[in-house]
Amino acid sequence: MEQLLFLVIFYLLPTLISSIHNSTTGGCAIIRPPRDGGIRYRGLTQEQIRSVQILPVDYEIEYICRGSRIIVGPKVRKCLHNGTWTDMNQISRCLLVCPRSWMSLENGRVALLPPGQPVEGTVLHYNCHAGFLLEGFNISHCTKLGKWDSPKPFCFYDSNYTGKKKLYIGALFPMSGGWPGGQACLPAAQMALDLVNNRTDILPDYELELIHYDSMCDPGEATKLLYDLLYTEPIKIVLMPGCSSVSTLVAEAARMWNLIVFSYGSSSPALSNRQRFPTFFRTHPSATLHNPTRVRLFQKWGWTKIATIQQTTEVFTSTLDDLEERVKEAGIEISVRQSFLTDPAVAVKNLKRQDARIIVGLFYETEARKVFCEVFKEKLYGKKYVWFLIGWYADNWFKIKDPAINCTVENMTEAVEGHVTTEIVMLNPETVRGASNLTSQEFLAQLMSRLGGKNPEETGGFQEAPLAYDAVWALALALNRTVAPLRAKGWALEDFNYNNKEITAEIYRALNTSSFEGVSGHVVFDAQGSRMAWTLIEQLQGGSYKKIGYYDSTKGNLSWYGNDKWIGLGPPADQTKVIEEFRYLSQKLFVSVSVFAGLGILLGIVCLSFNIYNSSVRYIQNSQPYLNNMTAVGCVLALAAVFPLGIDGLHIQRSQFPVVCQFRLWLLGLGFSLAYGSMFTKIWWVHTVFTKKDEKKEKRKHLEPWKLYATVAVLLAIDVLSLLIWQIMDPLHITVEKFTKEAPKEDLDVLIQPLLEHCSSEKMNTWLGVVYGYKGLLLLLGIFLAYETKSISTEKINDHRAVGMAIYNVAVLCMITAPVTMILSSQQDASFAFASLAIIFSVYITLVVLFVPKIRRLITRGEWQSEQQDTLKTGSSTNNNDEEKSRQLERENRELQKIIQEKEERVTELRNQLAQRQALRSRRRPSVPNQNQNHSVPSSHAEPPSYSPATDKQSLPPSFSNSSDLYQGEGKLSRNNCHNSRLPLLYK
Template identity: 95%
Template sequence: TLTQSPAASNEHNTLTHCRKKKLYIGALFPMSGGWPGGQACLPAAQMALDLVNKRTDILPDYELELIYYDSMCDPGEATKLLYDLLYTEPIKIVLMPGCSSVSTLVAEAARMWNLIVLSYGSSSPALSNRQRFPTFFRTHPSATLHNPTRVQLFQKWKWTKIATIQQTTEVFTSTLDDLEQRVKEAGIEISVRQSFLTDPAVAVKNLKRQDARIIVGLFYETEARKVFCEVYKEKLYGKKYVWFLIGWYADNWFKIKDPSINCTVEQMTEAVEGHVTTEIVMLNPETVRGASNLTSQEFLAQLMSKLGGKNPEETGGFQEAPLAYDAVWALALALNKTVGPLKAKGRRLEDFNYNNKDITAEIYRALNTSSFEGVSGHVVFDAQGSRMAWTLIEQLQGGSYKKIGYYDMTKGNLSWYGNDRWIGSGPPADQTVVIQKFRYLSQKLFVSVSVFAGLGILMGIVCLTFNIYNSNVRYIQNSQPYLNNMTAVGCMMALAAVFPLGIDGLHVRNSQFPVVCQFRLWLLGLGFSLAYGSMFTKIWWVHTVFTKKDEKKDKRKHLEPWKLYATVGVLLVIDILSLMIWQIVDPLHITVEKFTKEAPKGDVDQLIEPLLQHCSSEKMNTWLGVVYGYKGLLLLLGIFLAYETKSVSTEKINDHRAVGMAIYNVSVLCMITAPVTMILSSKQDASFAFASLAIIFSVYITLVVLFVPKMRRLITRGEWQSDQQETMKTGSSTNNNDEEKSRQLERENKELQKIIQEVLCHLHFLQHAVEDVSY
């Protein structure tokens, strides 16, 4: 057995290396600028290239070489460098840009040269557009990958209402658009959406004013400090609020002194406590040896060695370095996969040029089906060329971030540690809890008024019984007892309406409430027609028949009772027809009125929304206008007629003055009650008290004025006994004579007043004449 010397072995490797054909990768690493990610990503990519080129099972006939420039994360600079990469030999088989703004430029132009673009640091959701970027892939997941995790957390904590605040840049706008679509599908509402360019003060104030509780913040680290300084000023933090932020900020981002804000570190620490972050898993948390035969911890150790002991927190792109490392491996494995199919077609990778679509298509298919374990986790691309990855969920507890779970979007699996900690007793509510509470009538008030109404009904029964029992007494007969009976019945119906007026949802179910509404309307309507209509009829006919002063004509006038009853009947029919039309065309139903929310006593995150039940219909104001207009005209006409007949004296309707007094009182009370009750409709106790007491007082006054004098007269004079005896005619004759004498005396008195007035006028004239003569 011949043993090859070390010198001979090195010579063999050198010859093999020389025989390898080179494939060139054009890369743009941002070593400076807004995101200097190339500081760590470039060394990681070089580490991967070294390992790939040493492997004999991956691209054994080829060697990958990296040609890179510093794009400074500037699209303008990247345009110039892209031109150099494309038009300077050698031909590049793949382009590898870094940040999103540069990747957008490169990926949109690359299809013109049939180039595959593989990015390691682009998160913009806009890059997932396959029509615009047909050859683009990235090992850095899209920023929208946070959104499924956020939605999962919203559902876990039973939140259905969230708010958002974003910095107005393309990446955050696209992310928010995607979030809005996802939460809508999950039945979650974005109630407040705020944005800002540089100063977040107004946006934060709007969040506070609109009662935002669960808030998703999308902004860069510098703007995050500005936002939370305003959050502290507006007190938009604590046990009532939860903030969701991006997880790729530095762990101590809120402690960094920033001259653009005027908040102390202590204030910032207080404001950010308890917020939740979602972060793409960029380093495999498990100890797994993947395609590169390195674990994630071994990779970090080698990277730290290559960085020469630099502080990771001060090295740009340190978190994204595993993605750059796996990007090179994804490319190497994909190129290796294309060797066989190309060979079958008689093609080779080194034949690639910018006009060759076949090789580009093979590389595209190979990348599209990539699946391997990398140091950043399992590497696989979705249909838009974006990396599918796990999401790390952390919460700031006591000033430091604690892992509380992972979410695997590919499997929809949430791994939960259960160590989430809240400032309050648990996750806060997504909005102020509004408790709807019905306002009910005071039962003490209802019982008290009902007692008065019951006593009034009892009084009405007594008056009705008295009138019927003494209907054969001439004095009662001359007061038109049938009309008085109608008045008593109408008063009792009006008093009976007090009971349904006080019945609300505390006593009956909602399905029964319309019946209560009907009782209110019909009892009040018919009660008014009977009670007021009968009194109005008396005054009307007294004015029509007895207002002329011609004595001879007065003796010939005859009052026909049926006309009185017909008048009341007409008024009653008008009310019945109008009420029937109302209920057929536009029936009453229950409506609920909402009032301004009230805060209960104590530190409770609740609001009470008072509700009040009403009887209403679609055209309620129209119907009330018709009814009030008609009744109002009757009341005004009744007052006029009562005034016109105040001096009339007739025995045919001997109580018309008492009727007039009752009309005055009822009219005044009704005219005051109607508008005041409408004004107080939102105050259930005051409205009921005013309306019911107005009814009760009107009824009491009417019954007392109409019936008590008759009772008193019959009791004091005993007239019901004289009518039942044989001397009734004598008593009646004497009584009639007395009335005739009284009328004659009134006429004589008026004639004497005229004579005295004429004498006074003559005396006044003589006085002026004497004064003129003296002058």
């Protein structure tokens, strides 16, 4: 019975659990145990554990570890109603415990992080009491193997202990690299430490000691050195990095160890960020302090356009971003912005190509030599250029031999001459004694003594040495002010460790309120921890730097000495002066073309007057004089458009130019519609009448003039409507086209900017496409109609062939001129000449072809001769006799067609009779077998009975007698054998 019950439970339990999970109460999925551990399931056997997937709500599991490992994190988890286990945001791990003997230190202190069991990830910080020195590593880590990663250190007695407690400053001095500022800054800092330690009124119970390394101004090297400073004894209370790239790395990491970072040589604006660098201070002002001075100088010399070139590091990028904001506020434009990583050749070439004149350079000293070697090669120096550089380079930086460049010292000296530097005032110009009881000149004398007589120009960081000196004094004074507040709280400076935020906060407050006189001037920090100072302005004159002024950015006060020198007559222009010069039409060309246009207008008026005066003459009437009048008027309007085509800014004011543009458009449009439209109407009517069938042709030969005038009116209305829509929706206005700048022949710092005025609109190409498309179709259709009607003669319009010739000329000239003028639009003389001459030639040809023959006819033959004739051939046209002969031939042709049809019917009838007769013969001779089988069909030339050829011949017209044989082949009548003079088919 018990076994049966067990089997039932064993097989039904998974189903029950699954149903529980699917019910409204829910359940939790089994989770994995931690590594090197397991899970104790309460109330379940091993077999049940293997088969169960879901555990019910409120079920508890317990983690267990193997061997000597212990649980770190939640040990028991409970299934919740939402299907999850408790504390799932906390990881449970089975870890080995490191020996606890490392957690105590004789004559010293041990800090455990995080508090709790010494398991994997635990860190121990060791610190010896005063008078004892630590032997070994000051930090030890517990590994996953349950062992510490370093031997246990110990504290031994310091035989040199004087009773003063030591405070250690970890410093990174760049002795080499992009800025070898440690060469002078390290001796200056050591000099300050000696003076501080000898003072009885400053930190009397403490002694400051400097632990320093060479960072080479390299963030990668600085990372390794920072690790050594943090993880080797003794504990450092403050860190002192040098260049900006290293300070960025150190200051961002230092807050994790609650360390104050105090820099003496960092100028990066990015370091002025309290969220990113909460414990950072510096005696070197931010590089952005140069920017107000630069902007003030730009304004002083009247420059509104500058260029920049920078090395791609954070310090220079941040400085340039700040400069861009400041110059924008001042109304100054950065026209060119170039950057480089290691090789500035391409960037310098781009500056030259884009005509940069006033150039701000932001880069380290070694890169500065590379830049100016390229500047010499590109000739980007001299009287046209001004370079603004950083002022903290060594004074002879351009004379130092550098294997990375291939320029001589003479080349470099020539290239850098005249450049301007802005530099933070790093040495107090006044003779005052500050906190160190030294004047600035006394400080320089002692520093020179420590340098052993080295040339200051060849010593890196000599200019920044006062900042390093004052940085040590600022730290000492701040630490001295923290002694009393810390003592009141039961703390001391020697109690500092990397976990003590209280001591760090006191040091921060003391530094933030610092204010004293140093050898570099008054030392005070802003809210971002940056030094506030004046800016020194210098210029390289004759190979050496000369002071030309000071600028106080806090008050906006510029102190100017007035000793600045320039290679030219004065400060150069910020850009090549561009003189705008309009291109105008050649006046000789305009006058010449205008004369021809004027003569053409006179010719048009003469032709119009002649046509009106002789409108009653029959010959003139048959040429549709009203249409010819329209042609003459259109020609006059087209010629009148030549004058506004040649008018430009030389003749009228700019405000009047849109009116001229409209005159051009309307005169050309209306002139074309009247002149070409009237000719097109004539040729259209001729083609319509004489290409129809005979019965329709006869009906339409009666000419109704009003239809011709209506056609011209429609064409004119289309043009007027389209021009009105164009003028209302997108009116023409003046636009100015700019061409490539040209250099004058004289050696002047100017360029000529050629300009050309155009008549244009917003959608000019669209409108031109519509107009050209419509006019082009009319021209093509006109050519086609003229070709189709070239051999037609009519008395209603006796000059249609002359019209066709005029249409040919107009169409060809227009279709060539339209695209060519668009291509030549930027060449005012060529464009005007091509367009105006095309108009003149078209008009002259039209007037001469249409009117001159009429004038000549009336003059030579007289008016009465025109009345005796129906039509008069113009050019190559035929006379009235030819037209009458044509009508007679048509009538004769119709008569001959009737005769041919009758003869064809007679031939058909004779064939039928011949076939019947042959059938009768075949029935009469049936008894002759197979005889003449091949000849059973009679010859096709056999004549039927009662047929007489002469009879038919007598019935034919005389032209069909003699040799005109009406039978060919099978006796078909051939039309081609008719005499040519009598039977031509006169169809057209």
